[in-house]
Amino acid sequence: MDDATDIASRFAFLSEIDGLKAVLRQNRTIGERRRENSAEHSWHLAMFALVLGDLAPGLDLNRVVAMLLVHDIVEVDAGDVPIHSAYDSVALARIEAVAAERIFGLLPEPQRDRFLALWQEFEAVETVEARFAKALDRLQPLLLNTLTEGGTWAENVLTEAQVMARYRPVIERGIPGLWPFVEALVRRHYQGHDTTARPAGPQR
Amino acid sequence: MDDATDIASRFAFLSEIDGLKAVLRQNRTIGERRRENSAEHSWHLAMFALVLGDLAPGLDLNRVVAMLLVHDIVEVDAGDVPIHSAYDSVALARIEAVAAERIFGLLPEPQRDRFLALWQEFEAVETVEARFAKALDRLQPLLLNTLTEGGTWAENVLTEAQVMARYRPVIERGIPGLWPFVEALVRRHYQGHDTTARPAGPQR
Numbered sequence: 105m106d107d108a109t110d111i112a113s114r115f116a117f118l119s120e121i122d123g124l125k126a127v128l129r130q131n132r133t134i135g136e137r138r139r140e141n142s143a144e145h146s147w148h149l150a151m152f153a154l155v156l157g158d159l160a161p162g163l164d165l166n167r168v169v170a171m172l173l174v175h176d177i178v179e180v181d182a183g184d185v186p187i188h189s190a191y192d193s194v195a196l197a198r199i200e201a202v203a204a205e206r207i208f209g210l211l212p213e214p215q216r217d218r219f220l221a222l223w224q225e226f227e228a229v230e231t232v233e234a235r236f237a238k239a240l241d242r243l244q245p246l247l248l249n250t251l252t253e254g255g256t257w258a259e260n261v262l263t264e265a266q267v268m269a270r271y272r273p274v275i276e277r278g279i280p281g282l283w284p285f286v287e288a289l290v291r292r293h294y295q296g297h298d299t300t301a302r303p304a305g306p307q308r
Numbered sequence: 309m310d311d312a313t314d315i316a317s318r319f320a321f322l323s324e325i326d327g328l329k330a331v332l333r334q335n336r337t338i339g340e341r342r343r344e345n346s347a348e349h350s351w352h353l354a355m356f357a358l359v360l361g362d363l364a365p366g367l368d369l370n371r372v373v374a375m376l377l378v379h380d381i382v383e384v385d386a387g388d389v390p391i392h393s394a395y396d397s398v399a400l401a402r403i404e405a406v407a408a409e410r411i412f413g414l415l416p417e418p419q420r421d422r423f424l425a426l427w428q429e430f431e432a433v434e435t436v437e438a439r440f441a442k443a444l445d446r447l448q449p450l451l452l453n454t455l456t457e458g459g460t461w462a463e464n465v466l467t468e469a470q471v472m473a474r475y476r477p478v479i480e481r482g483i484p485g486l487w488p489f490v491e492a493l494v495r496r497h498y499q500g501h502d503t504t505a506r507p508a509g510p511q512r
Contacts, residue, residue: 111486118356122452147377154423155321289319
């Protein structure tokens with residue numbers, strides 16, 4: 105591959121993933137109460153990683169950030185599937201794998217291989233980095249929901265127990281020690297529809 | 309600071325920066341042709357860094373990514389100032405410094421100090437990492453413009469020579485060797501309003 109073709113391939117990829125800005129998630133933004141798109145969601149998650157990374161010592165945080173930046177790119181083709189919806193996970197995995205091959209395949213081999221590996225690592229949830237990243241991918245919408253009158257929980261009429269059951273295992277597994285503070289947020293939301301981000305921890 | 313207060317501070321910051329999703333830039337997205345917001349722009353720039361990072365060997369790419377993730381956060385308070393507009397850069401710098409103190413100041417000290425330093429490094433444009441980051445901050449809107457009928461160039465009625473003069477120094481200084489490919493893109497845009505991302509390099 106000559107230099108012009110190499111650079112053109114990278115630019116083609118960078119143009120293609122602009123499409124992630126048009127993929128809407130179910131969550132709403134705090135200020136405008138409009139649906140969040142997957143590109144800004146990915147930025148927010150990367151910021152969550154930078155802000156909370158020290159809670160899991162020994163983590164390769166740079167890999168977590170890179171993983172979060174690419175984790176939703178397959179949605180350019182496959183769309184976003186809301187966590188509280190019913191879907192065929194096997195069929196979805198197949199569609200996303202095809203999307204990954206196509207979109208990351210726009211890149212020269214070194215970049216393609218790296219991003220494919222990061223995306224597969226995220227999906228497999230086997231490394232501590234992937235577990236941490238998955239936990240943030242649960243924590244961010246949870247925080248948004250508590251600040252947007254329940255957000256997707258209200259929309260899907262979820263009980264406090266259902267919320268705890270859907271978020272706790274992933275967050276607890278990925279970020280040791282954080283769950284009590286998150287649980288306090290959820291509890292406080294369901295008790296008083298409070299709109300502050302301050303958890304009622306036992307120490308206060 | 310007890311643990312509950314520490315975590316609450318981090319959550320307050322992560323909620324506050326959600327506001328970046330409501331800050332509109334002048335550039336338009338490729339698919340929907342709507343104005344890009346600064347949160348999705350920051351994600352896109354971080355992806356540019358991952359995709360093009362090897363073009364500047366010896367770079368601390370992880371610092372570049374972190375810098376790009378935080379570089380626009382001051383806009384939550386200060387708003388976005390378009391590159392092609394007339395503005396008082398001294399007054400703007402003052403407003404942004406106050407914004408940085410307030411917003412990063414929501415965090416516990418270690419995170420606050422780290423993000424403030426990253427933002428100041430970006431603004432000072434003295435390190436190779438900051439120069440690379442600044443170059444990407446020029447390159448991304450340039451690429452979008454070539455794919456949206458001239459975008460902000462058309463809107464501000466810029467000539468090809470004006471575009472070259474405004475983008476070339478920053479891109480050439482930050483990413484050695486890339487400019488010829490970028491120049492080809494701009495030239496091709498002004499000659500034919502071509503909408504592909506493939507530069508007409510001399511090797512083809």
